Amino acid sequence: MNEMHISVIGIGAGSPGHITQDAIAALASADCVLSLDKGEDKAELMAVRERIIAAHAPHVRLVSIPDPPRDRHPENYREEVKRWHRARAQRIDAALSEHLPAGGTAAFLVWGDPSLYDSTLRILDSLETPHSRSIYPGITAIQALTAAHGILLNRIGEAIHVTTARRLAATSADDRANCVVMLDGGAGWMEHYTENTVIYWGAYLSTDWQVLRRGRVSEIGAEIAELKQQLRAEHGWIMDIYLLREENPSPQQ
Numbered sequence: 001m002n003e004m005h006i007s008v009i010g011i012g013a014g015s016p017g018h019i020t021q022d023a024i025a026a027l028a029s030a031d032c033v034l035s036l037d038k039g040e041d042k043a044e045l046m047a048v049r050e051r052i053i054a055a056h057a058p059h060v061r062l063v064s065i066p067d068p069p070r071d072r073h074p075e076n077y078r079e080e081v082k083r084w085h086r087a088r089a090q091r092i093d094a095a096l097s098e099h100l101p102a103g104g105t106a107a108f109l110v111w112g113d114p115s116l117y118d119s120t121l122r123i124l125d126s127l128e129t130p131h132s133r134s135i136y137p138g139i140t141a142i143q144a145l146t147a148a149h150g151i152l153l154n155r156i157g158e159a160i161h162v163t164t165a166r167r168l169a170a171t172s173a174d175d176r177a178n179c180v181v182m183l184d185g186g187a188g189w190m191e192h193y194t195e196n197t198v199i200y201w202g203a204y205l206s207t208d209w210q211v212l213r214r215g216r217v218s219e220i221g222a223e224i225a226e227l228k229q230q231l232r233a234e235h236g237w238i239m240d241i242y243l244l245r246e247e248n249p250s251p252q253q
Ligand SMILES: C[S@@+](CC[C@H](N)C(=O)[O-])C[C@H]1O[C@@H](n2cnc3c(N)ncnc32)[C@H](O)[C@@H]1O
Pocket: 013, 014, 111, 112, 113, 114, 115, 116, 117, 118, 139, 140, 141, 142, 144, 181, 182, 183, 184, 202, 203, 204, 205, 206, 207, 239, 240, 241
């Protein structure tokens, strides 16, 4: 049996054009693409993946792996996520032995970049199937946000803090001075702000539905929160990301 190889391919954060030349070559030379089929996956996001496969690897087999069930409100969040990841790894092991019994290369398409709030690499670490691995970096939602607003992520010599909305409440004032927030199911920016807090907000970045807002949280925070609810109702889902920055006296141009 040949060695099993897994290519983990960052596909960027919304536009099918984000994928790199190296990633295209890796995708086109794979024997199959494995996709963990989350029932909740948004049709629009699936469409980006499908467009990438159709454009660059129409000959490569797409194998969908149904996602195991997950408790969304567990008593122990970390333990439940670990259990869920093990269950996913078992299904991937089974798919690899079914679809590539003689070895070969399987590709996983990962939203944005595989290093940023994505569990693919962690799940692959628990595979029983011996394999080698290559990672192809992708454009992250952070880069999509800064490009869309035409801003730098850091000001001169400043540190940058990246966190989730869940952790924002516990984030120190120093870290909030220049803070990217992801995975926000609500409107975390409204929870703590000063008169100098500026938000650079983006939803559906790099897609046809991209929406941007920027300004002082004290002035436009509530409006963005309402807009987010409207957009979610319209599309049935939303993905947004924002940079919070203490700015004095006026937002960066
Ligand atoms: C599970 S994380 C995946 C991040 C991804 N690996 C990356 O490199 O950007 C999902 C979060 O990324 C952000 N995100 C990803 N794509 C986005 C987009 N096109 N527009 C706005 N936010 C996005 C949102 O904060 C979302 O909650």
